[in-house]
Amino acid sequence: MGTSEDLQYPRQLLTYMDGFLVSKTMFTACELGVFDLLLESTAPMTSAAIAEHLNASPDGVERLLCACVGLKLLELEMNNAEAVYRNTELSAIYLTKSSPRSMLPMMMYSSRTIYKYWDYLTDAVREGTSQHEKAFGISATDIFEALYRSKEEMLKFMHLMNSVWTICGRDVITAFDLSSFPKVCDLGGCSGALAKQCILANPNSSVTIYDLPKVAQTAKKHFVPPEESRIHFDEGDFFEDPIPQADLYILARIIHDWKEDKCLKLLSKINTLCKPGGGVLLVEALLNEDKSGPLTSQLYSLNMLVQTEGKERTASEYSKLLTAAGFRDIQIRTTGKIYDAILGLK
Ligand code: SAM
Numbered sequence: 001m002g003t004s005e006d007l008q009y010p011r012q013l014l015t016y017m018d019g020f021l022v023s024k025t026m027f028t029a030c031e032l033g034v035f036d037l038l039l040e041s042t043a044p045m046t047s048a049a050i051a052e053h054l055n056a057s058p059d060g061v062e063r064l065l066c067a068c069v070g071l072k073l074l075e076l077e078m079n080n081a082e083a084v085y086r087n088t089e090l091s092a093i094y095l096t097k098s099s100p101r102s103m104l105p106m107m108m109y110s111s112r113t114i115y116k117y118w119d120y121l122t123d124a125v126r127e128g129t130s131q132h133e134k135a136f137g138i139s140a141t142d143i144f145e146a147l148y149r150s151k152e153e154m155l156k157f158m159h160l161m162n163s164v165w166t167i168c169g170r171d172v173i174t175a176f177d178l179s180s181f182p183k184v185c186d187l188g189g190c191s192g193a194l195a196k197q198c199i200l201a202n203p204n205s206s207v208t209i210y211d212l213p214k215v216a217q218t219a220k221k222h223f224v225p226p227e228e229s230r231i232h233f234d235e236g237d238f239f240e241d242p243i244p245q246a247d248l249y250i251l252a253r254i255i256h257d258w259k260e261d262k263c264l265k266l267l268s269k270i271n272t273l274c275k276p277g278g279g280v281l282l283v284e285a286l287l288n289e290d291k292s293g294p295l296t297s298q299l300y301s302l303n304m305l306v307q308t309e310g311k312e313r314t315a316s317e318y319s320k321l322l323t324a325a326g327f328r329d330i331q332i333r334t335t336g337k338i339y340d341a342i343l344g345l346k
């Protein structure tokens with residue numbers, strides 16, 4: 001920071017400027033199926049062969065592959081004076097459709113949806129509000145009506161929500177010993193990815209996923225196998241309708257969607273339902289107390305501005321909300337990954 005090299009040549013600023021070129025290069029290779037094709041291929045492939053299989057321009061594909069080599073998403077090797085490409089280990093594990101650790105749904109949602117919203121980040125900062133109207137022509141005032149503007153968009157969102165828990169789920173679920181809470185309710189549990197992690201880590205617990213009717217029905221149909229007898233579903237609006245009785249309420253990425261008053265309304269409703277000794281587990285991307293980082297949480301808070309009415313918060317901001325709703329003994333566990341855990345007891 002502030003060394004003479006930085007001031008004579010603004011390397012860092014140029015890297016930031018090109019940040020979206022990097023993202024879009026990776027997204028394009030994902031969307032075209034470059035990594036999937038190379039995974040299926042028994043041998044490394046030439047650029048011409050890749051272009052033919054993808055039904056894309058040989059020149060365009062060659063430039064894309066070249067940039068992917070620069071990003072270390074692909075490796076280049078000479079085979080009898082012919083350049084051939086193969087996946088790096090990282091791409092094979094995280095950027096292919098069939099991989100159990102696939103991050104492709106997050107890439108797709110970033111590339112198509114978040115990218116469009118961020119075209120209006122300046123307006124969002126000026127106006128202090130979400131940008132559904134400008135980005136997608138939707139005049140909805142309800143956040144999830146806007147985010148679920150079509151069946152496809154709702155499914156894309158559910159896949160986005162689902163995939164991060166394959167890399168961060170175990171850490172947040174095992175941050176605290178939850179074995180004393182046999183009956184768990186995952187409020188806004190979406191596709192059930194965290195519910196699955198919860199029953200894996202706590203063999204004696206069962207989880208009810210509570211979500212909006214169309215989300216719960218889609219999760220039941222496409223995400224949670226019917227033989228999973230320890231995961232149940234309940235549907236409704238958690239602000240307006242009755243919610244299930246439970247020993248522990250999990251709220252993962254729920255509080256960060258909403259303004260203070262709605263957060264307090266929801267948390268107080270949960271507190272009323274909780275028996276003494278019951279608890280609430282918030283799972284969120286925590287900001288440092290002085291908001292100096294982590295960068296991911298800082299950037300996600302800007303994304304909450306363009307896409308929702310919420311924001312990312314510090315541990316003491318969450319503690320304050322929980323205390324105001326009647327919870328006590330609030331404990332914080334950071335994981336060093338994207339998402340952290342906050343436990344409050346009644
Ligand atoms: N907890 C999941 C996770 O972290 O992967 C999903 C979080 S997502 C940001 C918010 C979830 O809350 C969505 O599944 C959404 O459908 C649900 N939701 C939003 N408003 C709701 C409401 N009024 N009642 C019930 N569920 C709601």
Ligand code: ASE
Pocket residue numbers: 114253254256257299300301303304307308
């Ligand atoms: C929400 C979480 C997300 C609402 C909208 C969202 C995410 C993307 N869009 O509760 C996941 C976190 N990623 C980012 C970039 O914020």
